[in-house]
Amino acid sequence: MRTPYERPVIQKLHSGLMNKFASSPNFARKVRDTIDAIPIAELVERFGSPLFVFSEATLRRRFREVRDAFTTRYPNVVFGWSYKTNYLAAICAICHQEGALAEVVSEMEYDMARRLGVPGSNIIYNGPHKSLASLERAVLEGAQIHVDHLDEISDLEALAVKLGREIRVGLRLNLDTGIQPQWSRFGLNLDTGQAFDVAKRIHREKKLIINGLHCHIGTYIMKPDAYGVAVEKLVKLGYKLRDELGYDIEYLDLGGGFPSTSRLKSSYLPAEMALEPIDVYAEKISEALFNTLRPGDFPRLILESGRAIVDEAGYLIATISATKRLPDGRRAYVMDAGINLLYTTAWYKFTIEIEKEVRGINEPTVLYGPLCMNIDVVDEGVLLPPLARGTRLILSPVGAYSVTQWMQFIEYRPAVVLIDENKGVEVIREAEDISDIQRRERLPTRLKLNY
Numbered sequence: 001m002r003t004p005y006e007r008p009v010i011q012k013l014h015s016g017l018m019n020k021f022a023s024s025p026n027f028a029r030k031v032r033d034t035i036d037a038i039p040i041a042e043l044v045e046r047f048g049s050p051l052f053v054f055s056e057a058t059l060r061r062r063f064r065e066v067r068d069a070f071t072t073r074y075p076n077v078v079f080g081w082s083y084k085t086n087y088l089a090a091i092c093a094i095c096h097q098e099g100a101l102a103e104v105v106s107e108m109e110y111d112m113a114r115r116l117g118v119p120g121s122n123i124i125y126n127g128p129h130k131s132l133a134s135l136e137r138a139v140l141e142g143a144q145i146h147v148d149h150l151d152e153i154s155d156l157e158a159l160a161v162k163l164g165r166e167i168r169v170g171l172r173l174n175l176d177t178g179i180q181p182q183w184s185r186f187g188l189n190l191d192t193g194q195a196f197d198v199a200k201r202i203h204r205e206k207k208l209i210i211n212g213l214h215c216h217i218g219t220y221i222m223k224p225d226a227y228g229v230a231v232e233k234l235v236k237l238g239y240k241l242r243d244e245l246g247y248d249i250e251y252l253d254l255g256g257g258f259p260s261t262s263r264l265k266s267s268y269l270p271a272e273m274a275l276e277p278i279d280v281y282a283e284k285i286s287e288a289l290f291n292t293l294r295p296g297d298f299p300r301l302i303l304e305s306g307r308a309i310v311d312e313a314g315y316l317i318a319t320i321s322a323t324k325r326l327p328d329g330r331r332a333y334v335m336d337a338g339i340n341l342l343y344t345t346a347w348y349k350f351t352i353e354i355e356k357e358v359r360g361i362n363e364p365t366v367l368y369g370p371l372c373m374n375i376d377v378v379d380e381g382v383l384l385p386p387l388a389r390g391t392r393l394i395l396s397p398v399g400a401y402s403v404t405q406w407m408q409f410i411e412y413r414p415a416v417v418l419i420d421e422n423k424g425v426e427v428i429r430e431a432e433d434i435s436d437i438q439r440r441e442r443l444p445t446r447l448k449l450n451y
């Protein structure tokens, strides 16, 4: 067979141009032929491509690393699994087995937790939009509700009257911790005094009881100090609520936001160099707690870490379906997976590995996804050797926010498998077919076509 003609190109070799550490992970050719000892070829043969692969061993290891960073420093720590980060039932079940409560931010996620068997009393109900029906259910089932705004407080006060009982709530707060941009759209502002004013109103009405304080200052927070600031401000408010209004603040929930090893597109440094380990975050938080809490006080510390726990456990195997040379000379590949499966590709740069060693010179390469949409670009310039059609690429870490934010736009969503700790591989979500896409549609009889 003749190989297709390709216009020859001259590529300037940037062999001396590295970063200030004299190396860059982009320059090292990365090969990955297995995930948890299961060959990539075998995974694709059995389950197709593209394919999401989760490692149970990595998920449990990361969960324990993050958890232990806190439990070894503070005596009263609980984790809440952030459903929106990854709400595949199998992933949530593993986190619950590791001891996490369910942290949900919508009625849909609340339903998911209950369907998994999580009791209401193990659910933290966050989010700016909670339907009345779901609030009532959450109250009756004993979930811990974090109120976001005054309208929700009114809803809950009306519910308290209807049910003839007081309802315990936590206050979601937003505050200045030095992180830009400040997430001010969720919860009540602490710094302006709004939160305390609202607490006074709640106190006057005597229908709700404030028993906790919550904040989630952002995601992929690269400054551990910000959490120390958050702790100081929450503890201070907690004592003000106790001293002036008589509320017993049983817990402080600091949300999530700890970074994963994913790399922001804007980051010059690789994640391992740009980021502090989780222990530094845990140290800042526990240090701030010990510095500000009154002697003998150990309110429960709740953490809702999402991406830091699950991101590294997820891989996406994709296949090159076409090779192209762009008019500007750049090499480009079309893959069977793109922004439809990796919404996060808009902000993060993934590690891209090849299934096997390939000879040839690395060139900056554009990786396109399968969509007939200009935005479907997974990488603008990853250094790759010449790759043949059919080559498998492994993208990671993709465990966080991918299998929740993925979309059924143009393409079916693929299977998701889990490799267990004994090297067994199980499907935890089947590949979709046309019935999944059209199950809810109704075609009016008059529009039935007669070909």
Ligand SMILES: *Cc1c(COP(=O)(O)O)cnc(C)c1O
Binding pocket: 082, 084, 085, 103, 105, 126, 127, 216, 218, 219, 220, 255, 256, 257, 258, 304, 305, 306, 307, 308, 400
């Ligand atoms: C999204 C979210 C989390 C998890 O955030 P990560 O950045 O993934 O750790 C935790 N708490 C709340 C309220 C959230 O909305």
